[in-house]
Amino acid sequence: MNLLFFSFSAILLVGCSFSDEKEEAYTLLQRGIPQYDNQYVTVGFIQTGKESDWRDANTNDFLTTFTKEKGYNLLYINGNSSSERQVKAMYDLIRQRVDYIIIDPIVEDGWDDVIKEAYDKDIPIIVTDRKITTDPSLYTCWIGSDFYMEGIKAIEWLENYLEETNSKDGNLNIVILEGTKGSSAELGRTAGLTEKIALHPNWNILTSRSANFTQGDGQTVMEDILLEYDDIDILIAENDNMMFGAMKAMDRYGVSYGVNGDVITISFDCLYEAFEKMIEGTLQASIECNPLLADLTENVISNLQQGFEVEPIYYSEEGVFSYKNAAQYIDQRKY
Ligand code: AHR
Numbered sequence: 001m002n003l004l005f006f007s008f009s010a011i012l013l014v015g016c017s018f019s020d021e022k023e024e025a026y027t028l029l030q031r032g033i034p035q036y037d038n039q040y041v042t043v044g045f046i047q048t049g050k051e052s053d054w055r056d057a058n059t060n061d062f063l064t065t066f067t068k069e070k071g072y073n074l075l076y077i078n079g080n081s082s083s084e085r086q087v088k089a090m091y092d093l094i095r096q097r098v099d100y101i102i103i104d105p106i107v108e109d110g111w112d113d114v115i116k117e118a119y120d121k122d123i124p125i126i127v128t129d130r131k132i133t134t135d136p137s138l139y140t141c142w143i144g145s146d147f148y149m150e151g152i153k154a155i156e157w158l159e160n161y162l163e164e165t166n167s168k169d170g171n172l173n174i175v176i177l178e179g180t181k182g183s184s185a186e187l188g189r190t191a192g193l194t195e196k197i198a199l200h201p202n203w204n205i206l207t208s209r210s211a212n213f214t215q216g217d218g219q220t221v222m223e224d225i226l227l228e229y230d231d232i233d234i235l236i237a238e239n240d241n242m243m244f245g246a247m248k249a250m251d252r253y254g255v256s257y258g259v260n261g262d263v264i265t266i267s268f269d270c271l272y273e274a275f276e277k278m279i280e281g282t283l284q285a286s287i288e289c290n291p292l293l294a295d296l297t298e299n300v301i302s303n304l305q306q307g308f309e310v311e312p313i314y315y316s317e318e319g320v321f322s323y324k325n326a327a328q329y330i331d332q333r334k335y
Helices: 001-014 020-026 053-063 083-095 112-120 147-165 184-197 215-228 242-254 270-280 294-305 328-331
Strands: 041-045 072-078 101-102 125-128 140-144 170-180 205-210 234-238 263-268 284-286 311-314 320-322
Touching: 041 053, 041 083, 041 294, 053 072, 053 083, 053 101, 053 140, 053 242, 053 294, 083 112, 101 294, 101 320, 112 242, 125 294, 140 294, 147 184, 147 263, 147 284, 147 320, 170 184, 170 215, 170 242, 184 205, 205 215, 234 242, 242 263, 242 270, 270 320, 270 328, 320 328
Parallel strands: 041 072, 041 101, 101 125, 125 140, 140 311, 170 205, 170 234, 234 263, 263 284
Antiparallel strands: 284 320
16 A cells, blocks of 8 residues: 555656645744754654643653654644644644654644655655545554444443343433544444444433543533433543543532442543553443553554554454453553
C-alpha cells in the first residue's frame, strides 16, 4: 500500500501552489519556514488537547518515544480541543515540509482537504487513536482501539455481573455519559453499548448525554441528570474521568454507587485511579483503552524509513478489569 502511496504521490507532485485561505491558516502556529536538521526525522504530532488523564498518558508516550536519541525531531502541537485548530496545524506542518505527520483527531469528519494536500505533497500521515472518515488510500495507516468492541465488552461484563450477583431484577434504568460528539471513541462505544442494550427488552436508557470526556463536565452533566431522575440503576461513562466527576455529583446528591451501592458503575480507559476505585469498590468495571500507541507508531515510521510496506490498520490489545481482579493487576499498570 505504501509503495503505491509513494509512487502516486510522486506523480501528483506537480504545480502545487497554496491558496490564500490555506496560506492564512499556515500562519497559525509558525511564521516563516524553519530549516530542520536533516540528521533527524522530523515528525509533527497533532494531539486533541488535554481533556483526560488518558490523553496526558498518550501525549507523554509520544514525547518520550520520539526522542532525539532515537533520531527524531518531534514537533508537538496541542489541538486545544479545537478541530479547526488541528486542521490549521496540519496545513502548517505541510508547509514546513516535515517528514511525517501523526494526528490524534478530535472528530472523524473535516479532514478530506488537508489529507489530500499532504498526499499531494508526499507527506505520509499516520492517524492514531481515533479515526477519520477520509479515503484511507490517501493516508498511510491508522493505529488505535476498537471502540465498538469496547462498548460490546462493557455490556457483556454487565450481563455476566447481573447473572452472577442476581443483584437487580425487573426493569433496569441506564444512564450513559458519552464522550465528545463525533469522535470515534464516542461513536464506537455508543454504538456497541446501545446495540447490546437493545437486546434486553426490560433495559431502558433513561438518558444518554455528552460530557466531552472531561471530569468537570462529567460532574455537571451528572448533577443535571440527578435533578431529573431518581431511579438510576446503572451508570456507564465513556471514560474514567467522566465517571470520577459523576461520582462527585452522586456524593453531593447522596446517591450511593458501586459494589455496595444503588448504582452500578462502569467506565472506559482503565486509568490507575480507576484501579484504585475498583479496589475500594466504588467502580465496578473499567474497559481498557490503551493510550500507549507511540511504540507501534514509531515502528511504522521506522519501517517506512527503511522502504518497507506497512499494514493499513493496527489494533492495540485491551482487556476488561473489575473490582474482582483490580488488586491483582494494579502494580502492572503503566498509566
Ligand atoms: O479516544 C480515546 C478517548 O479519548 C479516551 O477514552 C478518553 O479518555 C480520551 O480523552
